[in-house]
Amino acid sequence: MAMIEFKNVQKYYGDFHALKDINLKIDAGETVVLIGPSGSGKSSLIRTVNGLDPIRSGQLIVNGFDLGDKKTDVNKIRKDVGMVFQHFNLYNNKDVLENIMLAPRVVLKRPEEENKKLAMDLLEQVGLADKAHNMPAQLSGGQKQRVAIARSLAMKPKCLLFDEPTSALDPEMIDDVLDVMKEIAHRSDMTMLVVTHEMGFAKAVGDRVIFMADGRILEDDSTENFFDGEPSNERARQFLSKINGHI
Ligand SMILES: Nc1ncnc2c1ncn2[C@@H]1O[C@H](COP(=O)(O)OP(=O)(O)OP(=O)(O)O)[C@@H](O)[C@H]1O
Numbered sequence: 001m002a003m004i005e006f007k008n009v010q011k012y013y014g015d016f017h018a019l020k021d022i023n024l025k026i027d028a029g030e031t032v033v034l035i036g037p038s039g040s041g042k043s044s045l046i047r048t049v050n051g052l053d054p055i056r057s058g059q060l061i062v063n064g065f066d067l068g069d070k071k072t073d074v075n076k077i078r079k080d081v082g083m084v085f086q087h088f089n090l091y092n093n094k095d096v097l098e099n100i101m102l103a104p105r106v107v108l109k110r111p112e113e114e115n116k117k118l119a120m121d122l123l124e125q126v127g128l129a130d131k132a133h134n135m136p137a138q139l140s141g142g143q144k145q146r147v148a149i150a151r152s153l154a155m156k157p158k159c160l161l162f163d164e165p166t167s168a169l170d171p172e173m174i175d176d177v178l179d180v181m182k183e184i185a186h187r188s189d190m191t192m193l194v195v196t197h198e199m200g201f202a203k204a205v206g207d208r209v210i211f212m213a214d215g216r217i218l219e220d221d222s223t224e225n226f227f228d229g230e231p232s233n234e235r236a237r238q239f240l241s242k243i244n245g246h247i
Pocket residue numbers: 013016018036037038039040041042043044045
């Protein structure tokens with residue numbers, strides 16, 4: 001079953017045509033990596049999936065709801081579709097545990113004991129059980145991002161979107177975050193859509209690679225074919241040849 005389906009989707013910022021005729025189907029349980037040069041529309045695409053940015057036309061069906069229909073309540077989508085941002089977006093006036101427990105308490109009405117136990121289990125999973133009562137300001141960037149991931153997982157989403165989750169991090173923090181994401185991808189049956197510049201990660205974790213340039217999808221291929229074969233698209237081949245030395 002498709003978790004996400006774009007059909008002839010167009011997106012504009014004013015007069016600027018940011019997403020051009022996007023057609024894309026992502027099945028439940030797939031891990032799909034979205035790559036491409038800066039400004040190609042990767043963040044724009046991922047932000048449309050949980051209704052953060054509206055589309056101009058076309059159909060965008062996420063977990064059975066059509067975001068192309070103005071009447072669709074985006075909160076119904078966000079309950080099952082989480083997002084991890086480049087800049088973490090933690091609640092800075094709440095401690096780590098409360099950051100994780102807040103949405104399940106308010107949105108899902110999860111009982112307090114169960115909520116706390118799950119939050120502590122998730123903190124354990126991301127290697128931060130000892131930071132439960134720290135404030136976000138007391139954490140490194142990599143630790144903040146791992147809290148943000150735990151916070152998303154606490155909602156038990158069917159689908160998790162990652163918008164360049166490591167690009168605001170110092171290099172030595174990146175692997176800790178990628179390791180947590182790899183473990184989630186391998187262990188869970190969640191659908192994951194990841195915008196990243198980390199090609200090693202894309203290669204290790206992605207079932208599929210989508211390559212974008214100038215607001216269009218130019219290549220949609222299995223990870224193996226994309227990295228080890230020869231992409232059919234010239235722009236994708238150029239992109240790969242530039243980054244190949246960094247994988
Ligand atoms: N809020 C906005 N208003 C106007 N133009 C925007 C807005 N957000 C993005 N754009 C433009 O849309 C295009 C695609 O931007 P987007 O952030 O989706 O690219 P990206 O592939 O994610 O880039 P990067 O890898 O640098 O983050 C760019 O030309 C950008 O300038």
